[in-house]
Amino acid sequence: MTDLTTLTLAQALDGMEKKQFSSAEITNAFLGAIEKANPHLNAYVVVTAEKARAQAAQSDKRRAAGQAGPLEGAPLGIKDLFCTEGVRTTACSNILGEFKPTYESTVSANLFRDGAVMLGKLNMDEFAMGSSNETSAFGNVVNPWRRGNEDTKLTPGGSSGGSAASVAADLCLGATATDTGGSIRQPAAFTGTVGIKPTYGRCSRWGIVAFASSLDQAGPIAKTVEDSAMLLQSMAGHDPRDSTSLPNALPDFRAACQRSIKGMTIGVPEEYRVDGMPQEIEDLWRQGIAWAKDAGATIKPISLKHTKYALPAYYIVAPAEASSNLARYDGMRYGARVTGKDLVGSYEQTRAKGFGAEVQRRILIGTYVLSAGYYDAYYLRAQKVRQRIAQDFRDAFAEVDAILTPATPSSAFGLGEKSGDPVAMYLNDIFTVTANLAGLPALALPAATDSQGLPLGLQVIGKALDEESVFAVSAALEKAAGFKAKAAKWWV
Numbered sequence: 001m002t003d004l005t006t007l008t009l010a011q012a013l014d015g016m017e018k019k020q021f022s023s024a025e026i027t028n029a030f031l032g033a034i035e036k037a038n039p040h041l042n043a044y045v046v047v048t049a050e051k052a053r054a055q056a057a058q059s060d061k062r063r064a065a066g067q068a069g070p071l072e073g074a075p076l077g078i079k080d081l082f083c084t085e086g087v088r089t090t091a092c093s094n095i096l097g098e099f100k101p102t103y104e105s106t107v108s109a110n111l112f113r114d115g116a117v118m119l120g121k122l123n124m125d126e127f128a129m130g131s132s133n134e135t136s137a138f139g140n141v142v143n144p145w146r147r148g149n150e151d152t153k154l155t156p157g158g159s160s161g162g163s164a165a166s167v168a169a170d171l172c173l174g175a176t177a178t179d180t181g182g183s184i185r186q187p188a189a190f191t192g193t194v195g196i197k198p199t200y201g202r203c204s205r206w207g208i209v210a211f212a213s214s215l216d217q218a219g220p221i222a223k224t225v226e227d228s229a230m231l232l233q234s235m236a237g238h239d240p241r242d243s244t245s246l247p248n249a250l251p252d253f254r255a256a257c258q259r260s261i262k263g264m265t266i267g268v269p270e271e272y273r274v275d276g277m278p279q280e281i282e283d284l285w286r287q288g289i290a291w292a293k294d295a296g297a298t299i300k301p302i303s304l305k306h307t308k309y310a311l312p313a314y315y316i317v318a319p320a321e322a323s324s325n326l327a328r329y330d331g332m333r334y335g336a337r338v339t340g341k342d343l344v345g346s347y348e349q350t351r352a353k354g355f356g357a358e359v360q361r362r363i364l365i366g367t368y369v370l371s372a373g374y375y376d377a378y379y380l381r382a383q384k385v386r387q388r389i390a391q392d393f394r395d396a397f398a399e400v401d402a403i404l405t406p407a408t409p410s411s412a413f414g415l416g417e418k419s420g421d422p423v424a425m426y427l428n429d430i431f432t433v434t435a436n437l438a439g440l441p442a443l444a445l446p447a448a449t450d451s452q453g454l455p456l457g458l459q460v461i462g463k464a465l466d467e468e469s470v471f472a473v474s475a476a477l478e479k480a481a482g483f484k485a486k487a488a489k490w491w492v
């Protein structure tokens with residue numbers, strides 16, 4: 001019998017529908033795989049085996065009764081940024097201690113409503129701040145991919161490193177993730193998986209631990225473009241509990257994957273050809289352009305003039321919002337507390353011990369750029385830059401239907417290689433932050449391997465609310481690329 005963990009989501013749902021196997025069986029297969037792999041990869045920080053088995057049993061009953069939902073019986077992993085009722089949720093920070101939410105995030109609730117099974121909570125950078133998963137209070141995740149025959153440990157990217165690694169290593173059929181500056185797309189690119197950040201407001205932020213509220217957006221990491229469309233269909237939708245949640249009806253994302261891209265115009269922004277970009281990334285991009293042309297699209301050079309200001313603007317706006325959002329962790333109402341000599345002392349001790357170094361750096365930067373006297377020079381200025389970036393995209397989308405870029409400036413790097421240099425680390429987000437600043441949907445898909453055998457990703461950016469074009473172009477590129485490589489399972 002085939003190893004059930006290697007199926008795509010679409011194949012697994014099909015297999016259950018045809019009664020080839022049950023949710024209980026595939027759930028057990030994943031729990032077994034996690035048991036073997038997790039000591040090596042550290043992708044899960046909590047494994048909810050009992051809950052998963054109970055949900056799977058319920059799911060099998062529903063299917064037998066003819067009440068199968070769109071994701072009926074599908075075992076998924078949930079990033080530890082999503083509050084899960086009764087299951088420890090820490091955003092991989094010590095400051096949340098053993099926090100067990102009394103409620104379920106809208107996104108995870110939507111998945112369960114549609115029949116999904118939860119395998120556990122996935123590792124991530126602390127409060128989603130990072131690009132390598134090295135800021136997690138539970139230790140880094142290890143990328144299942146390796147350079148050739150070397151055993152150097154590589155990062156799966158971040159902040160959704162656990163989500164990406166678990167999908168790449170067949171430790172779930174798909175995973176939830178979040179993207180504030182690239183945290184879905186960069187890890188997807190580093191692990192040969194597909195990740196989409198939808199239009200800002202498509203997925204409810206209710207019950208997701210907040211990092212930078214005007215940029216945070218949930219989305220899936222999956223094995224294929226079609227799987228990512230199916231997961232997003234369930235995750236997204238209007239939620240009155242999030243004031244920025246969009247009321248717009250959801251199109252059929254899976255159907256959009258079948259659309260022809262003949263006659264579409266795809267923009268290629270010259271500003272994304274950055275200095276020092278490896279030749280392999282350049283070649284990948286050129287190849288992507290050729291594939292789109294072959295599929296009948298017209299390619300058009302475009303200019304996104306303010307691109308070079310995106311990263312600096314992001315590293316003002318995101319820390320500013322983070323410093324405000326993280327003010328609530330005072331050790332009084334929930335999470336861990338370190339008792340000081342008085343109330344202020346307790347606040348200080350709790351925050352000094354509870355937050356890791358990167359989170360403290362962000363809070364300091366954020367507090368500084370929001371302080372009297374500096375607000376206009378930094379925060380307000382960054383907001384203006386943000387408007388310019390959004391306008392660049394609006395101008396471009398008057399002429400093109402989608403934009404094609406590389407997803408990241410490099411393939412996965414070694415653990416520890418960049419952790420001493422925050423600026424080098426921040427450069428990972430150079431191609432991804434623009435879509436967050438402008439609120440646009442963007443998808444990363446695996447397209448090739450580099451000379452070391454590591455996956456490289458392309459990015460497709462769409463107009464606001466036009467995920468359908470993003471899926472259509474991505475599915476066409478996926479088909480042309482025929483990317484079939486998998487990480488060798490060196491841990492079994």
Ligand code: GLN
Pocket residue numbers: 128129130131158159178179180181182183184211318429
């Ligand atoms: N790497 C970026 C950061 O550290 C983006 C993180 C994210 O998207 N959550 O802020």
